[in-house]
Amino acid sequence: MLLKVAPINSFSGTFRIPSSKPETQRAILTATLAEGTSRIFNDLRCDETQTMKNACRALGATITEHDGHLEIQGIAGTFPPIGRVIQSRGSGLVFRIVTALASVQPSPVVVTGDATLRNRVMEPLLQALRELGADIESIVSENKAPVVNWGRGLKGGTCHLPGDISSQFITAVLFAAPLAQGPVEIEVSGEVYSKSYIRQTLASLTDAGIKVSASDDMRHYQVEPSAYQAQDITIHEDYTSASYLLAAAALFPGRTVLTNAYGDSMQGEFAIVPILQQLGVSVTFDRDASLLTVDNPPGSLRGNFEVDVRDCPNIVPTLAALGAYVQGSLRVTGGRLTRFHKASRIEAMAAELTRAGVDIDVLYDNGICDGFEVRGARTYPGGVTLSSWGDHRIFMSLFLAGLRMRSANRFSGFEDVRLSFPTFLEDFTTAGVRTAAVQEENEPAQALG
Numbered sequence: 001m002l003l004k005v006a007p008i009n010s011f012s013g014t015f016r017i018p019s020s021k022p023e024t025q026r027a028i029l030t031a032t033l034a035e036g037t038s039r040i041f042n043d044l045r046c047d048e049t050q051t052m053k054n055a056c057r058a059l060g061a062t063i064t065e066h067d068g069h070l071e072i073q074g075i076a077g078t079f080p081p082i083g084r085v086i087q088s089r090g091s092g093l094v095f096r097i098v099t100a101l102a103s104v105q106p107s108p109v110v111v112t113g114d115a116t117l118r119n120r121v122m123e124p125l126l127q128a129l130r131e132l133g134a135d136i137e138s139i140v141s142e143n144k145a146p147v148v149n150w151g152r153g154l155k156g157g158t159c160h161l162p163g164d165i166s167s168q169f170i171t172a173v174l175f176a177a178p179l180a181q182g183p184v185e186i187e188v189s190g191e192v193y194s195k196s197y198i199r200q201t202l203a204s205l206t207d208a209g210i211k212v213s214a215s216d217d218m219r220h221y222q223v224e225p226s227a228y229q230a231q232d233i234t235i236h237e238d239y240t241s242a243s244y245l246l247a248a249a250a251l252f253p254g255r256t257v258l259t260n261a262y263g264d265s266m267q268g269e270f271a272i273v274p275i276l277q278q279l280g281v282s283v284t285f286d287r288d289a290s291l292l293t294v295d296n297p298p299g300s301l302r303g304n305f306e307v308d309v310r311d312c313p314n315i316v317p318t319l320a321a322l323g324a325y326v327q328g329s330l331r332v333t334g335g336r337l338t339r340f341h342k343a344s345r346i347e348a349m350a351a352e353l354t355r356a357g358v359d360i361d362v363l364y365d366n367g368i369c370d371g372f373e374v375r376g377a378r379t380y381p382g383g384v385t386l387s388s389w390g391d392h393r394i395f396m397s398l399f400l401a402g403l404r405m406r407s408a409n410r411f412s413g414f415e416d417v418r419l420s421f422p423t424f425l426e427d428f429t430t431a432g433v434r435t436a437a438v439q440e441e442n443e444p445a446q447a448l449g
């Protein structure tokens with residue numbers, strides 16, 4: 001099934017930014033491990049937070065969904081016998097953290113995922129957990145998902161991780177480390193990417209009462225055995241999801257107002273705000289009213305600058321889509337981690353945008369795909385079929401790029417918005433974008449509604 005999407009001439013309205021996915025996932029985890037009842041207000045309800053809830057229920061948490069908040073009865077760090085399969089679907093974060101946590105409970109647990117997850121890099125994490133005493137075996141391919149964790153405990157000690165493959169390895173060890181028998185140290189080699197996500201992990205752990213410290217360069221971590229404490233947490237907006245709405249608002253003349261916008265985020269992807277401002281777009285916060293207003297009267301973007309995305313990896317596809325319309329050039333570097341994401345995101349965006357006529361080159365650093373340079377135009381012919389490469393963020397970014405083309409485009413992967421931004425299509429329909437699901441690429445065009 002493909003989604004046919006007609007272009008638009010204007011974009012305006014009031015939209016709610018979805019709540020943060022990484023913050024919701026972390027809050028579900030700390031509440032699961034804590035003693036007592038935690039409440040998580042303004043949580044994000046989407047497939048990937050549902051996958052985290054299902055995994056945490058399998059670990060023993062009782063999770064009740066209320067209107068506007070979750071109530072979680074934690075396990076006080078003592079797992080009931082699990083002895084089962086935990087499904088992480090396509091979520092790298094769920095697989096990595098649950099695999100680490102399965103080390104500190106007493107029964108064999110199989111942790112598995114879908115076809116994309118089985119392809120992702122897991123070896124450094126599995127080795128680090130083994131250094132701490134875990135007994136983990138891969139079931140199908142060596143050092144990949146699915147795994148069986150025999151649940152023989154974590155003794156503690158020092159483990160080693162690379163900083164340039166995924167910050168989720170560090171996050172996963174940090175979540176399990178307080179439940180080890182002794183203190184845990186993590187030594188990270190090479191440059192550390194996605195530091196903003198590690199900071200979010202450190203903040204969640206500290207707020208939950210965990211004794212953890214990190215060196216200034218984030219290459220050394222120390223965790224003492226400590227107990228997770230229950231708490232009430234309020235989740236704020238997600239800047240990766242916001243990036244699609246902000247970018248759409250920036251591509252057209254008109255005023256867009258975003259609600260659920262507190263502007264106090266630790267997410268690296270908050271960088272989308274100053275980037276748009278540099279491109280000539282007015283973005284202003286009314287923090288008392290939790291509103292963000294975007295105005296771009298000329299609907300044009302002025303460029304010629306470089307963005308380092310090593311701390312905001314998830315807006316890389318959004319920036320490629322936006323760059324297609326920047327007068328000048330937009331150069332993005334430091335994006336090498338995205339080649340290990342659900343799809344190799346720079347290659348995916350460059351291949352699909354090139355197919356649509358966009359002038360974009362992939363940038364390599366010592367043979368590693370690390371960024372891109374895009375030289376934008378006012379518009380493109382459109383009328384093409386673009387693939388999401390099985391990745392929700394590629395779909396949402398290509399959808400965005402298509403809005404200013406001259407003819408309707410067709411996209412695969414539209415169902416995947418439910419992973420992180422379930423109201424994506426509804427929001428854009430409200431803004432006047434006409435879409436229609438079509439069976440086959442060559443099927444006669446249906447009326448778009």
Ligand SMILES: O=C(O)C1=C[C@@H](OP(=O)(O)O)[C@@H](O)[C@H](O)C1
Binds near residue numbers: 166167197
């Ligand atoms: O900890 C997290 O919630 C995440 C960490 C980052 O992973 P990488 O460090 O692998 O980029 C990010 O890209 C991912 O979307 C979410």
Ligand SMILES: C=C(OP(=O)(O)O)C(=O)O
Binds near residue numbers: 420
């Ligand atoms: C966080 C994401 O993915 P993962 O957890 O699979 O890395 C994402 O694609 O938003």
